Amino acid sequence: MNTGRSITRLHRKYSPSDRVYDLVHTHSKIVHDIAMQLIASSGFALDADLVKTGTMLHDIGAYPLFGSNDRLREGVDYITHGVEGEAILRREGFPRKVCRMASHHTGVGIPKEEVKQQNIPLPLDDYLAETDEELIIMYADKFHSKTTPPYFNSFEWYKKYVSRFGDDKVEKFEEMRRKFGLPDLVILSRKYGHEIR
Numbered sequence: 001m002n003t004g005r006s007i008t009r010l011h012r013k014y015s016p017s018d019r020v021y022d023l024v025h026t027h028s029k030i031v032h033d034i035a036m037q038l039i040a041s042s043g044f045a046l047d048a049d050l051v052k053t054g055t056m057l058h059d060i061g062a063y064p065l066f067g068s069n070d071r072l073r074e075g076v077d078y079i080t081h082g083v084e085g086e087a088i089l090r091r092e093g094f095p096r097k098v099c100r101m102a103s104h105h106t107g108v109g110i111p112k113e114e115v116k117q118q119n120i121p122l123p124l125d126d127y128l129a130e131t132d133e134e135l136i137i138m139y140a141d142k143f144h145s146k147t148t149p150p151y152f153n154s155f156e157w158y159k160k161y162v163s164r165f166g167d168d169k170v171e172k173f174e175e176m177r178r179k180f181g182l183p184d185l186v187i188l189s190r191k192y193g194h195e196i197r
Contacts, residue, residue, distance in 0.1 A: 007056045014063040014088060019070045024062050026192065027146045031055045033188055034140035038180045046132055054101035054137045057094070061085025061102055062146075077121045082106045097131075104129055105138045108162060108172040139176040143183055144194070152185045152196040 008025070015021035032055035039046055061084030067073040085102030109128040116124060129135040142158045145151050153161070155177060162169045185196050 004056070007053070010057070010060065010092065011063075014060060016063060016066050016068055017070050020063060020066045023146050023150070024059050027144055027150065028056045028059055030144045030152075030188060030192060030194075031058065031137065031140045033191075034143050034183045035136050037183045037188075038136055038140060042180045044132060044136075044180070046136060050097065050133050051136060053098055054133060055140065057085070057089060057098060058101050058105045058137055058141065059085065059146075060088050064088075079106060080121055082127065083122055097133075100130075101134055101137055103127060104134050105141050107165070108138065108142075108169050108176070135176065136180055139173075139180055140183070142173070143185060150192075150194045152189050152194050154185065154196055155182055157197050 011021055011025045011028070015024065032052060035051050035055050036048070039048060039051065059081065061081040062078075064084050065072055065076045065078060065081055072078060082103040082105060086099045089099040089102055104127050106127060110120065110122070110126075111128060112124055112126045114120065115122050115127075129138045142162075143153050143155075145153055159170055159173055162173055188194075189196050
């Protein structure tokens with residue numbers, strides 16, 4: 001896997017500005033911290049190097065969606081950041097198992113039927129976590145939002161948020177909690193200075 005220094009260079013390469021770099025790179029570090037916390041507390045034997053690389057690169061596809069004004073470009077749909085990220089990582093020569101972590105972390109997973117039925121602007125495919133490494137990145141990502149200002153999301157906050165997409169999404173999120181437990185967001189809130197909602 002790539003070193004932290006080369007991952008940082010990749011973030012710099014694709015970021016349109018320092019502000020967007022800070023937003024995405026800091027979020028990636030936070031998702032990394034959450035995932036490492038969950039691995040340590042759950043006792044799961046996961047590939048920690050793969051999870052580290054995946055957490056630090058899962059949102060690399062957000063960069064092309066931002067314009068020079070540090071805002072999302074007009075007409076782009078943020079849900080495409082995963083497939084954008086997979087394309088970037090493929091071009092950069094990453095193995096498939098890392099590339100998938102970009103395109104398979106959105107929400108609690110998007111099955112092909114939903115892409116078709118809801119006209120989601122993604123290539124027709126399943127965007128579901130298939131390995132525990134993919135699943136823990138998907139789960140860890142739900143506890144932090146790149147909003148302005150950024151927030152940590154409590155389990156209950158995200159559960160309520162995802163409920164608008166259906167009871168099946170709530171159940172998937174609950175399944176992740178049963179598998180991996182809950183992160184200590186208070187420690188991370190103090191470390192990064194982001195509020196918990």
